[in-house]
Amino acid sequence: MITELAIKVNDLSKAFKLYKKPSDMFTEVFLRKPKHQEFWALRNVSFDVKKGEVVGVIGRNGAGKSTLLKILAGTLEKTSGDVLVNGRVTAILELGTGFHPEYSGRENIIMGGMCLGMTKKEIEYRLDEIIEFSELGDFIDQPFKTYSSGMQARLTFSTAISVKPEIMIIDEALAAGDALFAEKCFSRIRDMMNSGATFFFVSHSLGTVYDLCSRCLLLHHGETLYFGETRIAGYKYEQLLAAERDALAKREVQGPRLEVRSIDSQTVAPVVVEEENRLDAEIIEFGMVDAARRPVSTLIMNESYSVLMKIKFNKDIRNMSAGFRVSRETGIEIFGLDSIMKNALVSGKRGEIKTITFSFTCKIALGNYLLGGGIAQVFNDNSFTVLQIIRDVQTLSVSGEQKFAGVFDAGATIRIE
Numbered sequence: 536m537i538t539e540l541a542i543k544v545n546d547l548s549k550a551f552k553l554y555k556k557p558s559d560m561f562t563e564v565f566l567r568k569p570k571h572q573e574f575w576a577l578r579n580v581s582f583d584v585k586k587g588e589v590v591g592v593i594g595r596n597g598a599g600k601s602t603l604l605k606i607l608a609g610t611l612e613k614t615s616g617d618v619l620v621n622g623r624v625t626a627i628l629e630l631g632t633g634f635h636p637e638y639s640g641r642e643n644i645i646m647g648g649m650c651l652g653m654t655k656k657e658i659e660y661r662l663d664e665i666i667e668f669s670e671l672g673d674f675i676d677q678p679f680k681t682y683s684s685g686m687q688a689r690l691t692f693s694t695a696i697s698v699k700p701e702i703m704i705i706d707e708a709l710a711a712g713d714a715l716f717a718e719k720c721f722s723r724i725r726d727m728m729n730s731g732a733t734f735f736f737v738s739h740s741l742g743t744v745y746d747l748c749s750r751c752l753l754l755h756h757g758e759t760l761y762f763g764e765t766r767i768a769g770y771k772y773e774q775l776l777a778a779e780r781d782a783l784a785k786r787e788v789q790g791p792r793l794e795v796r797s798i799d800s801q802t803v804a805p806v807v808v809e810e811e812n813r814l815d816a817e818i819i820e821f822g823m824v825d826a827a828r829r830p831v832s833t834l835i836m837n838e839s840y841s842v843l844m845k846i847k848f849n850k851d852i853r854n855m856s857a858g859f860r861v862s863r864e865t866g867i868e869i870f871g872l873d874s875i876m877k878n879a880l881v882s883g884k885r886g887e888i889k890t891i892t893f894s895f896t897c898k899i900a901l902g903n904y905l906l907g908g909g910i911a912q913v914f915n916d917n918s919f920t921v922l923q924i925i926r927d928v929q930t931l932s933v934s935g936e937q938k939f940a941g942v943f944d945a946g947a948t949i950r951i952e
């Protein structure tokens with residue numbers, strides 16, 4: 536039933552006209568000579584969002600996410616297709632949209648609230664609550680133009696949620712706030728979800744999407760690559776990223792190239808493509824799994840996981856060390872283990888396949904990480920030869936409730952005497 540839908544988009548396309556120089560636009564308008572090229576930012580996108588549903592939009596830069604949100608919010612014209620938005624919409628598209636740079640935060644809340652359809656009386660009634668939520672303190676009376684992007688995000692979000700929208704459309708606005716403010720917003724979003732509000736939002740953080748969304752739209756070059764179950768959308772997005780990272784890291788990887796099989800096939804762990812050029816031993820499967828040994832890419836704090844590594848021996852090898860690393864996207868290693876560190880060396884005969892399981896409890900901070908691994912042959916004098924290194928083959932994100940400061944939970948305790 537259409538009334539149960541908050542958003543329905545059918546075959547939506549958007550073309551932008553690109554002109555080589557500004558004068559071409561005038562030539563086109565006045566002389567009626569076509570002087571533009573068409574660029575399709577969205578092509579035949581269809582999906583629907585049920586009332587009370589939280590749907591995420593993911594995709595690489597330029598995929599068409601903002602264009603889609605602007606069309607839904609009514610600030611951009613579509614080229615073709617049907618768009619139905621059923622309910623009172625509040626959109627946070629760009630930080631500070633509708634706010635006046637010279638006015639103070641307080642004045643902008645009043646103006647912004649009125650733009651969102653509140654009466655002056657209603658806003659004045661809620662003003663203290665909005666300022667308190669924004670945590671801007673004394674800065675609330677400073678001009679908006681002096682605010683950092685995080686402070687702008689605080690004011691924008693605090694004002695927008697005060698109207699109690701039926702449908703909330705958010706374009707990555709929360710990313711500008713710090714982690715604590717984002718947490719507070721997420722908890723408010725959860726409250727609003729429970730009271731039946733519909734959310735449609737863009738995020739570059741898969742952890743956030745996994746945390747909040749029931750379904751997810753993956754856009755790629757303006758087209759729908761996938762719409763449906765959030766984990767599958769996230770996995771397909773990771774495949775895209777991994778393929779591009781793989782292309783970049785190709786020169787660093789020794790041995791055969793890795794590919795990630797589709798989640799629709801039987802196995803989801805990365806699998807080696809067969810090639811002539813065999814290594815003495817090679818990693819044929821590698822990836823993160825949960826306690827039930829199902830492949831995962833989102834780790835929940837304090838739950839148990841394993842890194843599985845399957846090695847195939849192409850000749851008899853004695854004493855091999857296998858290892859993995861979990862790193863920040865900046866390259867800083869956060870944790871890992873080499874089997875030699877635990878005096879656990881792996882040996883095998885030609886044709887044999889061995890599976891190594893590294894188990895751990897997730898004690899790292901919320902955020903995104905990369906998983907890599909490698910194998911090396913260890914000799915009697917403790918020297919070694921690297922056989923294969925696979926860098927950053929999987930993107931991981933950690934979610935849950937963080938009850939420690941920094942990047943690692945060392946189990947610090949408190950005693951008050």
Ligand SMILES: Nc1ncnc2c1ncn2[C@@H]1O[C@H](COP(=O)(O)OP(=O)(O)OP(=O)(O)O)[C@@H](O)[C@H]1O
Nearest residue numbers: 551552574576594595596597598599600601602603
């Ligand atoms: N006004 C415009 N005129 C011409 N091209 C545009 C315009 N707005 C967007 N585009 C193009 O449309 C494509 C989609 O842009 P959009 O901003 O929707 O991407 P996005 O997925 O939101 O990217 P990001 O993650 O970087 O915010 C891009 O190639 C962009 O250059």
